Amino acid sequence: NSLGFSSFSPRIGWAQFNLGSYTPAFSQLSVGDQQIFGGGFDLTPGKFEVAASVGVAQRSIEPDSARGSHGIYRRDLYATRVGYGPKDSSHFAINFVYMRDSKESLKNNIQSITPAHPLADDSSVTLPPDTIRVRAEEGFIASTDFGIQIGEGVLFKAEGATSIYTRDQSSDPKDISGNPFGSLYQTRVSSRLDFAANAGFIVQRKIWGITLSGLYMGAGFTPIGYPFMQADRLELSVAPSIRLFDSKLNLRASVGQRMNNLSQTKAETTRQLIASGSMSADISEAFNLSANYSNFGISNDQTSDTLKVKNTSQAFSVDPSLTFAGLGMMNSITASAGLDDYQDFNTITGAENSNKTRTYLLGYNTTLDSIPLSLGTTGTYMENQLPLGTLIIRSVGVTASYSLFDRKLVPSASVTASGSTDGTGLTDQQIFYKVGVRWNVTKAISLSAMGGNNRYTYANPAAHGSAFAEQTLQLALSTRF
Numbered sequence: 476n477s478l479g480f481s482s483f484s485p486r487i488g489w490a491q492f493n494l495g496s497y498t499p500a501f502s503q504l505s506v507g508d509q510q511i512f513g514g515g516f517d518l519t520p521g522k523f524e525v526a527a528s529v530g531v532a533q534r535s536i537e538p539d540s541a542r543g544s545h546g547i548y549r550r551d552l553y554a555t556r557v558g559y560g561p562k563d564s565s566h567f568a569i570n571f572v573y574m575r576d577s578k579e580s581l582k583n584n585i586q587s588i589t590p591a592h593p594l595a596d597d598s599s600v601t602l603p604p605d606t607i608r609v610r611a612e613e614g615f616i617a618s619t620d621f622g623i624q625i626g627e628g629v630l631f632k633a634e635g636a637t638s639i640y641t642r643d644q645s646s647d648p649k650d651i652s653g654n655p656f657g658s659l660y661q662t663r664v665s666s667r668l669d670f671a672a673n674a675g676f677i678v679q680r681k682i683w684g685i686t687l688s689g690l691y692m693g694a695g696f697t698p699i700g701y702p703f704m705q706a707d708r709l710e711l712s713v714a715p716s717i718r719l720f721d722s723k724l725n726l727r728a729s730v731g732q733r734m735n736n737l738s739q740t741k742a743e744t745t746r747q748l749i750a751s752g753s754m755s756a757d758i759s760e761a762f763n764l765s766a767n768y769s770n771f772g773i774s775n776d777q778t779s780d781t782l783k784v785k786n787t788s789q790a791f792s793v794d795p796s797l798t799f800a801g802l803g804m805m806n807s808i809t810a811s812a813g814l815d816d817y818q819d820f821n822t823i824t825g826a827e828n829s830n831k832t833r834t835y836l837l838g839y840n841t842t843l844d845s846i847p848l849s850l851g852t853t854g855t856y857m858e859n860q861l862p863l864g865t866l867i868i869r870s871v872g873v874t875a876s877y878s879l880f881d882r883k884l885v886p887s888a889s890v891t892a893s894g895s896t897d898g899t900g901l902t903d904q905q906i907f908y909k910v911g912v913r914w915n916v917t918k919a920i921s922l923s924a925m926g927g928n929n930r931y932t933y934a935n936p937a938a939h940g941s942a943f944a945e946q947t948l949q950l951a952l953s954t955r956f
Contacts, residue, residue, distance in 0.1 A: 491517040499528040501556045502620045503690075504636035504671050505570035506700025511552050524568065526556040535580035538609060540587060546609045549580035554700065558620075565624040569617070570636075574699045576611040578644065584609040614640040614699040615660050628684075633674040640697035641666040669695030671706075686714040688731075694738035708735040712749065728752040748772040766793045785820040786828070804841045811836040831860045847878035864898015885913045901934035909947075918955075925949045 482495035493499075494514045500507040506528075513530020531551060538546030551574070558568025578584075586607045594600040618636035625631060639651075639660050646665040650657065654668055662668070675688040692698070694707035712731025718724070733747040751769035758764060772787040792813035799806055812835050819828040833856075840851040851874045859866040870893035878885050888910045896902040911925035927947040933940070 489519045489521075491519075493517075493528070499526070499554055501526065501554060501570045501572075501700070502568070502618060502634055503673055504620075504634050504698065504700075505556070505616055505618045506552075506554045506572045508701045508703065509552060509699070513552075515554075522560050524556065524558040526554075528552075528554045532574065535577070537581060538583060538586050545586050546581060546584065548576035548578065548584075548609060548611050550574060550576050550612075552699070560622070562622065564630070565622055567619075567621045569619050572614075572616040572700050574612075574614045576613065576644070578611045581609065584611075610642060611644040612640070612642055613644055614638065614697055615656065616699060617656065628679040630677045630679075631675070632677070633672070635670070635672045636696070637668070637670055638696040638698070639666060639668050640695070640699070667695035667697070669693035669697075669706075671696045671698070682718050684716045688712050688714070694740060705735060707737055707740075708733055709737055710734075723757040725755045726753075745773050761799045762795070762797050764793070764795045767791070787818050787820075789816045790814070792834075803844045805844070807838075807840045809836075809838045809840075829862070833858045847882065849876045850874070861898070866898070867896040869894055883915045885915075887911050887913075899935075903934050904932045906930055920952070920954045923951045923953075925951075 482493065482497050484491065484493045484495075484497060486492075492514075493516070496510060496512050497515075498508065498510045499515055509532055511528065511530030511532050513528065515526065515528030515530070517526040518524070529552070531549060533547060533550040535549035536544060536547050538544060553573045554571065556568055556570045558566060560566030586609055589605045589607065591604045592602055594602055616636055616638050618634055620632070620634035622630055622632035637655065639654065639656065639662060641663050643663070643665040646663040648661060649664045649666070651662045651666060651668050654660075654662060671690075671692040673688070673690040675686060677686045678684055688711070690708075690710040692704075692706045692708055696706045698704045698706065710731060710733040712729055714727070714729035716725070716727040719726075728751065730750040731748075733749060734744065735747075736744040749771055751767070753765070753767045755765040756763065767790070769790045770787065771789075773785065790813070792811060794809070794811045796810070797806075797808045813833070815832040815834075817828070817830055835856045836853070837855075838851065838853040840849070842849045852872065854871045855869065857868045870891060872889060872891035874887065874889040876885055876887035888908075890909075891907045893905045893907075894902045895905075907927060907929045909925060909927035911923060913921055913923040915921045925948070928944065929947070930942065930944045932942040936942075
Protein backbone atom coordinates (compact mmCIF):
# COMPACT_ATOMS: atom_id res chain seq x y z
CA ASN A 476 0.00 0.00 0.00
CA SER A 477 2.95 2.35 0.52
CA LEU A 478 3.53 2.23 -3.26
CA GLY A 479 0.12 3.82 -3.87
CA PHE A 480 -1.84 0.59 -4.48
CA SER A 481 -5.51 1.34 -3.82
CA SER A 482 -7.75 -1.48 -4.99
CA PHE A 483 -8.13 -4.15 -7.63
CA SER A 484 -11.69 -5.39 -8.23
CA PRO A 485 -12.02 -7.55 -11.35
CA ARG A 486 -15.36 -9.12 -12.33
CA ILE A 487 -15.47 -12.32 -14.36
CA GLY A 488 -19.04 -13.29 -15.20
CA TRP A 489 -20.87 -13.86 -11.91
CA ALA A 490 -17.68 -13.67 -9.82
CA GLN A 491 -16.52 -10.37 -8.26
CA PHE A 492 -13.14 -10.25 -6.51
CA ASN A 493 -11.70 -7.45 -4.34
CA LEU A 494 -8.14 -6.79 -3.26
CA GLY A 495 -6.87 -3.67 -1.51
CA SER A 496 -9.01 -0.89 0.01
CA TYR A 497 -12.73 -1.43 -0.49
CA THR A 498 -16.02 -1.43 1.41
CA PRO A 499 -18.02 -4.68 1.60
CA ALA A 500 -21.79 -4.02 1.49
CA PHE A 501 -24.06 -6.82 2.71
CA SER A 502 -27.07 -5.30 4.50
CA GLN A 503 -28.22 -2.29 6.54
CA LEU A 504 -27.50 -3.88 9.92
CA SER A 505 -24.42 -6.02 9.22
CA VAL A 506 -21.74 -4.27 7.14
CA GLY A 507 -21.85 -1.58 4.46
CA ASP A 508 -19.91 1.51 5.57
CA GLN A 509 -16.67 0.08 6.99
CA GLN A 510 -13.72 0.28 4.62
CA ILE A 511 -11.10 -2.44 5.01
CA PHE A 512 -7.71 -3.17 3.49
CA GLY A 513 -7.72 -6.82 2.56
CA GLY A 514 -9.47 -9.16 0.16
CA GLY A 515 -12.77 -10.81 -0.58
CA PHE A 516 -15.15 -12.19 -3.15
CA ASP A 517 -18.84 -12.05 -4.09
CA LEU A 518 -20.10 -15.05 -6.09
CA THR A 519 -23.60 -14.93 -7.61
CA PRO A 520 -24.14 -18.07 -9.73
CA GLY A 521 -27.79 -17.97 -10.73
CA LYS A 522 -29.90 -16.86 -7.75
CA PHE A 523 -27.35 -17.97 -5.13
CA GLU A 524 -24.94 -15.57 -3.43
CA VAL A 525 -21.85 -16.37 -1.39
CA ALA A 526 -19.65 -13.48 -0.25
CA ALA A 527 -16.78 -13.10 2.19
CA SER A 528 -14.32 -10.37 3.15
CA VAL A 529 -11.38 -10.12 5.53
CA GLY A 530 -9.10 -7.18 6.18
CA VAL A 531 -7.81 -4.45 8.47
CA ALA A 532 -10.48 -1.94 9.51
CA GLN A 533 -8.07 0.39 11.33
CA ARG A 534 -4.30 0.63 11.69
CA SER A 535 -2.58 0.56 15.07
CA ILE A 536 -1.25 3.81 16.56
CA GLU A 537 1.08 3.78 19.57
CA PRO A 538 0.06 5.96 22.56
CA ASP A 539 2.06 9.18 22.72
CA SER A 540 1.22 11.60 25.52
CA ALA A 541 3.58 14.25 24.09
CA ARG A 542 1.48 14.40 20.91
CA GLY A 543 -1.84 13.87 22.63
CA SER A 544 -2.37 10.46 20.99
CA HIS A 545 -4.33 7.96 23.12
CA GLY A 546 -3.40 5.11 20.79
CA ILE A 547 -5.53 2.43 19.11
CA TYR A 548 -5.08 -1.25 18.34
CA ARG A 549 -5.12 -2.70 14.86
CA ARG A 550 -8.68 -3.82 14.17
CA ASP A 551 -9.35 -6.87 11.98
CA LEU A 552 -12.75 -7.48 10.43
CA TYR A 553 -14.25 -10.68 8.99
CA ALA A 554 -17.61 -10.77 7.18
CA THR A 555 -19.55 -13.38 5.25
CA ARG A 556 -22.95 -13.60 3.56
CA VAL A 557 -24.91 -16.56 2.16
CA GLY A 558 -28.18 -15.92 0.39
CA TYR A 559 -30.63 -16.83 -2.31
CA GLY A 560 -32.42 -14.41 -4.63
CA PRO A 561 -31.72 -10.84 -5.80
CA LYS A 562 -31.93 -8.03 -3.24
CA ASP A 563 -34.60 -6.16 -5.25
CA SER A 564 -36.98 -9.16 -5.28
CA SER A 565 -37.82 -12.16 -3.09
CA HIS A 566 -34.67 -13.20 -1.27
CA PHE A 567 -33.29 -14.64 1.96
CA ALA A 568 -29.78 -14.26 3.38
CA ILE A 569 -27.79 -14.60 6.59
CA ASN A 570 -24.86 -12.35 7.48
CA PHE A 571 -22.05 -12.70 10.01
CA VAL A 572 -19.56 -9.97 10.95
CA TYR A 573 -16.73 -10.39 13.46
CA MET A 574 -14.33 -7.69 14.62
CA ARG A 575 -11.38 -8.01 16.99
CA ASP A 576 -8.63 -5.65 18.13
CA SER A 577 -5.19 -7.25 17.99
CA LYS A 578 -3.53 -6.87 21.41
CA GLU A 579 -0.19 -7.76 19.80
CA SER A 580 -0.34 -4.72 17.48
CA LEU A 581 0.84 -2.29 20.20
CA LYS A 582 4.23 -2.43 21.87
CA ASN A 583 2.92 -0.26 24.72
CA ASN A 584 -0.76 0.18 25.60
CA ILE A 585 -0.36 2.68 28.45
CA GLN A 586 -2.25 5.90 27.74
CA SER A 587 -1.38 7.74 30.95
CA ILE A 588 -0.44 7.22 34.60
CA THR A 589 -2.39 9.08 37.25
CA PRO A 590 -0.28 9.73 40.38
CA ALA A 591 -1.62 9.30 43.90
CA HIS A 592 -3.86 12.22 44.87
CA PRO A 593 -6.33 13.19 47.61
CA LEU A 594 -10.04 12.59 47.11
CA ALA A 595 -11.79 15.77 45.98
CA ASP A 596 -14.57 15.44 48.57
CA ASP A 597 -12.33 14.31 51.44
CA SER A 598 -8.68 15.38 51.47
CA SER A 599 -7.93 12.90 54.24
CA VAL A 600 -8.43 10.05 51.78
CA THR A 601 -5.61 9.44 49.27
CA LEU A 602 -6.37 7.61 46.04
CA PRO A 603 -3.60 5.24 44.86
CA PRO A 604 -1.85 5.76 41.51
CA ASP A 605 -3.65 4.34 38.49
CA THR A 606 -2.58 3.27 35.01
CA ILE A 607 -4.95 4.03 32.12
CA ARG A 608 -4.51 1.55 29.27
CA VAL A 609 -5.88 1.25 25.74
CA ARG A 610 -8.79 -1.18 25.78
CA ALA A 611 -8.86 -3.94 23.18
CA GLU A 612 -12.44 -4.40 21.94
CA GLU A 613 -14.25 -7.25 20.21
CA GLY A 614 -17.63 -7.58 18.52
CA PHE A 615 -19.90 -9.97 16.64
CA ILE A 616 -23.09 -9.45 14.61
CA ALA A 617 -25.44 -12.04 13.14
CA SER A 618 -28.34 -10.91 10.98
CA THR A 619 -31.02 -12.27 8.68
CA ASP A 620 -32.47 -10.18 5.88
CA PHE A 621 -35.24 -11.20 3.53
CA GLY A 622 -37.61 -9.83 0.92
CA ILE A 623 -41.06 -10.95 -0.22
CA GLN A 624 -42.27 -9.98 -3.69
CA ILE A 625 -46.00 -9.57 -2.98
CA GLY A 626 -46.87 -8.64 -6.55
CA GLU A 627 -45.54 -6.74 -9.53
CA GLY A 628 -43.83 -3.65 -8.19
CA VAL A 629 -44.69 -4.45 -4.55
CA LEU A 630 -41.90 -5.61 -2.20
CA PHE A 631 -41.69 -6.09 1.55
CA LYS A 632 -38.23 -6.45 3.04
CA ALA A 633 -36.88 -6.64 6.59
CA GLU A 634 -33.83 -7.51 8.64
CA GLY A 635 -33.22 -8.59 12.23
CA ALA A 636 -29.81 -8.57 13.89
CA THR A 637 -28.13 -9.50 17.16
CA SER A 638 -25.01 -7.74 18.38
CA ILE A 639 -22.54 -8.83 21.06
CA TYR A 640 -19.87 -6.26 21.87
CA THR A 641 -17.03 -6.46 24.38
CA ARG A 642 -15.47 -3.17 25.40
CA ASP A 643 -12.45 -4.72 27.13
CA GLN A 644 -10.98 -8.11 26.18
CA SER A 645 -9.07 -8.27 29.47
CA SER A 646 -12.22 -8.14 31.62
CA ASP A 647 -13.38 -11.27 33.43
CA PRO A 648 -15.48 -13.85 31.55
CA LYS A 649 -19.20 -13.89 32.33
CA ASP A 650 -22.12 -15.74 30.73
CA ILE A 651 -25.01 -13.63 29.43
CA SER A 652 -28.45 -15.15 29.86
CA GLY A 653 -30.27 -15.65 26.55
CA ASN A 654 -27.14 -15.35 24.42
CA PRO A 655 -27.87 -17.44 21.29
CA PHE A 656 -24.17 -17.55 20.38
CA GLY A 657 -22.72 -18.45 23.76
CA SER A 658 -20.83 -21.42 22.32
CA LEU A 659 -19.20 -19.26 19.61
CA TYR A 660 -18.33 -16.06 21.46
CA GLN A 661 -16.74 -15.59 24.89
CA THR A 662 -18.76 -12.92 26.70
CA ARG A 663 -17.26 -10.90 29.57
CA VAL A 664 -18.38 -8.45 32.25
CA SER A 665 -17.79 -5.65 29.71
CA SER A 666 -19.96 -7.34 27.02
CA ARG A 667 -23.40 -6.14 25.96
CA LEU A 668 -25.98 -7.99 23.91
CA ASP A 669 -28.87 -6.28 22.13
CA PHE A 670 -31.04 -6.39 19.03
CA ALA A 671 -31.93 -4.25 16.02
CA ALA A 672 -34.49 -4.52 13.24
CA ASN A 673 -35.67 -2.67 10.15
CA ALA A 674 -38.50 -3.06 7.67
CA GLY A 675 -39.57 -1.45 4.43
CA PHE A 676 -42.68 -1.62 2.26
CA ILE A 677 -41.99 -0.55 -1.33
CA VAL A 678 -44.61 0.08 -4.01
CA GLN A 679 -43.31 0.98 -7.48
CA ARG A 680 -45.80 1.65 -10.27
CA LYS A 681 -45.33 3.00 -13.77
CA ILE A 682 -45.72 6.67 -12.84
CA TRP A 683 -45.60 6.69 -9.04
CA GLY A 684 -44.03 4.93 -6.09
CA ILE A 685 -43.88 5.07 -2.31
CA THR A 686 -41.59 3.59 0.33
CA LEU A 687 -42.50 3.19 4.01
CA SER A 688 -39.55 2.33 6.24
CA GLY A 689 -38.73 1.93 9.90
CA LEU A 690 -35.59 1.26 11.94
CA TYR A 691 -35.09 0.28 15.59
CA MET A 692 -31.71 -0.12 17.30
CA GLY A 693 -31.37 -1.11 20.94
CA ALA A 694 -29.13 0.81 23.33
CA GLY A 695 -26.63 -2.06 23.48
CA PHE A 696 -26.56 -2.79 19.77
CA THR A 697 -23.15 -1.89 18.29
CA PRO A 698 -23.18 -1.64 14.46
CA ILE A 699 -19.53 -2.57 13.84
CA GLY A 700 -20.10 -2.56 10.06
CA TYR A 701 -21.45 1.02 10.27
CA PRO A 702 -19.03 2.77 12.68
CA PHE A 703 -20.82 6.14 12.53
CA MET A 704 -24.38 4.88 13.02
CA GLN A 705 -26.13 5.99 16.20
CA ALA A 706 -27.74 3.25 18.33
CA ASP A 707 -30.59 3.51 20.86
CA ARG A 708 -32.98 5.10 18.36
CA LEU A 709 -36.22 4.71 16.45
CA GLU A 710 -36.68 6.11 12.94
CA LEU A 711 -39.78 6.22 10.72
CA SER A 712 -39.98 7.71 7.22
CA VAL A 713 -42.14 7.85 4.10
CA ALA A 714 -40.72 8.55 0.62
CA PRO A 715 -43.12 9.11 -2.31
CA SER A 716 -42.09 9.61 -5.95
CA ILE A 717 -43.86 10.41 -9.21
CA ARG A 718 -42.88 10.46 -12.88
CA LEU A 719 -44.88 12.59 -15.32
CA PHE A 720 -44.89 13.35 -19.05
CA ASP A 721 -43.22 10.10 -20.12
CA SER A 722 -40.71 10.37 -17.24
CA LYS A 723 -39.53 13.80 -18.40
CA LEU A 724 -40.50 15.19 -14.99
CA ASN A 725 -39.38 13.25 -11.90
CA LEU A 726 -40.33 14.28 -8.36
CA ARG A 727 -39.07 12.61 -5.18
CA ALA A 728 -39.58 13.43 -1.52
CA SER A 729 -38.85 11.95 1.88
CA VAL A 730 -40.01 12.95 5.36
CA GLY A 731 -39.40 11.22 8.64
CA GLN A 732 -38.65 11.51 12.32
CA ARG A 733 -35.86 10.10 14.44
CA MET A 734 -35.93 9.77 18.23
CA ASN A 735 -32.97 8.69 20.35
CA ASN A 736 -32.40 7.79 24.01
CA LEU A 737 -35.21 5.23 23.98
CA SER A 738 -33.66 3.55 27.02
CA GLN A 739 -33.81 6.82 29.01
CA THR A 740 -30.20 6.35 30.14
CA LYS A 741 -29.14 9.87 29.13
CA ALA A 742 -30.21 13.24 30.46
CA GLU A 743 -32.32 14.25 27.46
CA THR A 744 -34.15 12.78 24.50
CA THR A 745 -33.81 14.51 21.13
CA ARG A 746 -36.19 14.39 18.21
CA GLN A 747 -34.97 14.98 14.70
CA LEU A 748 -37.02 15.96 11.66
CA ILE A 749 -35.58 14.70 8.38
CA ALA A 750 -37.09 15.94 5.12
CA SER A 751 -35.85 16.21 1.55
CA GLY A 752 -37.16 16.68 -1.96
CA SER A 753 -35.73 16.60 -5.47
CA MET A 754 -36.89 17.41 -8.98
CA SER A 755 -35.46 16.61 -12.40
CA ALA A 756 -37.05 17.92 -15.60
CA ASP A 757 -36.08 17.32 -19.23
CA ILE A 758 -37.60 20.51 -20.59
CA SER A 759 -36.26 19.77 -24.07
CA GLU A 760 -33.72 17.46 -25.69
CA ALA A 761 -31.06 20.09 -25.02
CA PHE A 762 -32.11 21.58 -21.65
CA ASN A 763 -32.36 19.84 -18.27
CA LEU A 764 -33.20 21.38 -14.90
CA SER A 765 -32.83 19.71 -11.50
CA ALA A 766 -33.31 20.99 -7.96
CA ASN A 767 -32.84 19.57 -4.44
CA TYR A 768 -33.98 20.62 -0.96
CA SER A 769 -33.28 19.06 2.43
CA ASN A 770 -34.13 19.96 6.02
CA PHE A 771 -32.59 18.47 9.14
CA GLY A 772 -33.73 19.66 12.56
CA ILE A 773 -32.95 18.66 16.16
CA SER A 774 -34.78 19.57 19.37
CA ASN A 775 -34.89 18.23 22.93
CA ASP A 776 -37.46 18.44 25.73
CA GLN A 777 -35.86 21.44 27.43
CA THR A 778 -37.45 24.88 26.96
CA SER A 779 -35.07 27.01 29.07
CA ASP A 780 -32.65 29.12 27.06
CA THR A 781 -29.39 27.71 28.44
CA LEU A 782 -30.29 24.00 28.18
CA LYS A 783 -32.39 24.15 25.03
CA VAL A 784 -31.07 22.23 22.04
CA LYS A 785 -32.79 23.35 18.86
CA ASN A 786 -31.27 23.89 15.44
CA THR A 787 -32.19 23.50 11.80
CA SER A 788 -30.01 22.87 8.77
CA GLN A 789 -31.46 23.60 5.33
CA ALA A 790 -29.87 23.09 1.91
CA PHE A 791 -31.22 24.11 -1.50
CA SER A 792 -29.60 23.78 -4.92
CA VAL A 793 -30.67 24.25 -8.54
CA ASP A 794 -28.66 22.80 -11.45
CA PRO A 795 -29.53 23.66 -15.07
CA SER A 796 -27.63 22.22 -18.05
CA LEU A 797 -27.75 22.91 -21.78
CA THR A 798 -26.25 20.79 -24.58
CA PHE A 799 -26.37 21.87 -28.22
CA ALA A 800 -24.49 21.65 -31.53
CA GLY A 801 -23.46 24.71 -33.51
CA LEU A 802 -20.59 26.46 -35.28
CA GLY A 803 -18.94 23.10 -35.94
CA MET A 804 -18.81 22.23 -32.25
CA MET A 805 -20.69 20.23 -29.65
CA ASN A 806 -21.29 22.55 -26.69
CA SER A 807 -22.26 21.90 -23.10
CA ILE A 808 -23.10 24.56 -20.50
CA THR A 809 -23.64 23.60 -16.86
CA ALA A 810 -24.49 25.80 -13.91
CA SER A 811 -25.22 25.32 -10.23
CA ALA A 812 -26.42 27.55 -7.41
CA GLY A 813 -26.66 26.38 -3.82
CA LEU A 814 -27.64 27.75 -0.42
CA ASP A 815 -26.86 26.10 2.92
CA ASP A 816 -28.33 27.69 6.05
CA TYR A 817 -27.62 26.51 9.60
CA GLN A 818 -29.49 28.16 12.46
CA ASP A 819 -28.78 27.47 16.16
CA PHE A 820 -31.62 28.80 18.34
CA ASN A 821 -29.80 28.48 21.66
CA THR A 822 -29.25 32.01 23.02
CA ILE A 823 -25.66 31.20 24.13
CA THR A 824 -24.25 29.06 21.33
CA GLY A 825 -26.43 30.40 18.50
CA ALA A 826 -24.34 33.50 17.86
CA GLU A 827 -21.20 31.40 17.43
CA ASN A 828 -22.62 28.47 15.43
CA SER A 829 -25.15 29.93 12.99
CA ASN A 830 -23.78 30.40 9.46
CA LYS A 831 -24.86 30.60 5.85
CA THR A 832 -23.08 29.44 2.67
CA ARG A 833 -23.75 30.41 -0.95
CA THR A 834 -22.12 28.49 -3.81
CA TYR A 835 -22.20 29.21 -7.54
CA LEU A 836 -20.65 27.31 -10.44
CA LEU A 837 -20.59 27.89 -14.20
CA GLY A 838 -18.90 25.59 -16.70
CA TYR A 839 -18.54 25.42 -20.47
CA ASN A 840 -17.13 22.51 -22.49
CA THR A 841 -16.82 22.12 -26.24
CA THR A 842 -15.55 19.52 -28.69
CA LEU A 843 -14.68 20.56 -32.26
CA ASP A 844 -16.07 18.53 -35.14
CA SER A 845 -13.21 19.21 -37.57
CA ILE A 846 -10.32 18.31 -35.27
CA PRO A 847 -10.20 16.13 -32.11
CA LEU A 848 -9.75 19.11 -29.77
CA SER A 849 -11.70 19.50 -26.51
CA LEU A 850 -11.74 22.71 -24.47
CA GLY A 851 -13.33 23.55 -21.15
CA THR A 852 -13.53 26.31 -18.58
CA THR A 853 -15.06 26.40 -15.10
CA GLY A 854 -15.61 29.20 -12.61
CA THR A 855 -16.74 28.86 -8.99
CA TYR A 856 -17.67 31.28 -6.20
CA MET A 857 -18.29 30.33 -2.57
CA GLU A 858 -19.28 32.71 0.22
CA ASN A 859 -19.49 31.49 3.82
CA GLN A 860 -20.99 33.98 6.28
CA LEU A 861 -19.49 33.16 9.68
CA PRO A 862 -19.95 34.96 13.03
CA LEU A 863 -16.35 36.27 12.92
CA GLY A 864 -16.48 37.38 9.28
CA THR A 865 -17.13 36.21 5.75
CA LEU A 866 -14.93 33.70 3.95
CA ILE A 867 -14.93 33.97 0.13
CA ILE A 868 -13.28 31.43 -2.18
CA ARG A 869 -13.30 31.90 -5.96
CA SER A 870 -11.56 30.04 -8.76
CA VAL A 871 -11.36 29.81 -12.53
CA GLY A 872 -9.83 27.01 -14.57
CA VAL A 873 -9.15 26.13 -18.20
CA THR A 874 -8.53 22.64 -19.64
CA ALA A 875 -7.59 21.37 -23.10
CA SER A 876 -7.00 17.92 -24.62
CA TYR A 877 -6.16 16.69 -28.12
CA SER A 878 -6.46 13.18 -29.58
CA LEU A 879 -3.67 11.80 -31.76
CA PHE A 880 -3.23 8.60 -33.81
CA ASP A 881 -6.92 7.74 -33.97
CA ARG A 882 -7.44 8.64 -30.26
CA LYS A 883 -4.71 6.27 -29.08
CA LEU A 884 -2.65 9.14 -27.58
CA VAL A 885 -4.41 11.98 -25.71
CA PRO A 886 -2.24 14.79 -24.27
CA SER A 887 -3.93 17.32 -21.97
CA ALA A 888 -3.15 20.46 -19.98
CA SER A 889 -4.94 22.65 -17.45
CA VAL A 890 -4.41 25.69 -15.27
CA THR A 891 -6.48 26.78 -12.27
CA ALA A 892 -6.22 30.04 -10.37
CA SER A 893 -8.01 30.67 -7.08
CA GLY A 894 -8.17 33.16 -4.25
CA SER A 895 -9.37 32.94 -0.64
CA THR A 896 -10.45 36.07 1.23
CA ASP A 897 -11.15 35.92 4.97
CA GLY A 898 -12.97 38.36 7.23
CA THR A 899 -9.97 40.71 7.40
CA GLY A 900 -10.13 41.39 3.66
CA LEU A 901 -6.76 39.73 2.97
CA THR A 902 -6.65 37.34 -0.02
CA ASP A 903 -4.46 34.25 -0.43
CA GLN A 904 -3.53 33.37 -4.03
CA GLN A 905 -3.10 29.91 -5.56
CA ILE A 906 -2.23 28.75 -9.08
CA PHE A 907 -2.04 25.14 -10.20
CA TYR A 908 -0.60 23.92 -13.54
CA LYS A 909 -1.05 20.36 -14.76
CA VAL A 910 0.00 18.47 -17.88
CA GLY A 911 -0.68 14.85 -18.71
CA VAL A 912 -0.93 12.21 -21.40
CA ARG A 913 -3.01 9.04 -21.77
CA TRP A 914 -1.94 6.21 -24.06
CA ASN A 915 -4.65 3.71 -25.00
CA VAL A 916 -2.36 0.72 -25.57
CA THR A 917 -5.27 -1.56 -26.50
CA LYS A 918 -9.05 -1.42 -26.14
CA ALA A 919 -8.63 -2.89 -22.67
CA ILE A 920 -5.38 -1.32 -21.40
CA SER A 921 -4.44 2.34 -20.97
CA LEU A 922 -1.39 4.03 -19.44
CA SER A 923 -1.42 7.62 -18.20
CA ALA A 924 1.02 10.07 -16.65
CA MET A 925 0.37 13.44 -15.00
CA GLY A 926 2.65 16.13 -13.61
CA GLY A 927 1.56 19.22 -11.74
CA ASN A 928 2.91 22.27 -9.94
CA ASN A 929 0.96 24.04 -7.21
CA ARG A 930 2.01 27.39 -5.73
CA TYR A 931 0.22 29.04 -2.81
CA THR A 932 0.96 32.60 -1.66
CA TYR A 933 -0.24 33.88 1.72
CA ALA A 934 -1.63 37.38 2.07
CA ASN A 935 -0.60 37.34 5.75
CA PRO A 936 2.76 35.52 5.84
CA ALA A 937 3.46 35.99 9.56
CA ALA A 938 2.20 32.59 10.72
CA HIS A 939 3.03 30.46 7.67
CA GLY A 940 5.84 32.10 5.70
CA SER A 941 5.19 33.93 2.45
CA ALA A 942 4.42 30.96 0.15
CA PHE A 943 4.88 27.27 -0.51
CA ALA A 944 5.10 25.13 -3.64
CA GLU A 945 4.55 21.43 -4.29
CA GLN A 946 5.08 19.19 -7.29
CA THR A 947 2.99 16.11 -8.12
CA LEU A 948 3.81 13.18 -10.40
CA GLN A 949 1.31 10.38 -10.96
CA LEU A 950 1.49 7.24 -13.11
CA ALA A 951 -1.53 5.00 -13.65
CA LEU A 952 -2.21 1.73 -15.44
CA SER A 953 -5.83 0.65 -15.96
CA THR A 954 -7.40 -2.35 -17.61
CA ARG A 955 -10.96 -3.41 -18.51
CA PHE A 956 -12.04 -6.99 -19.13
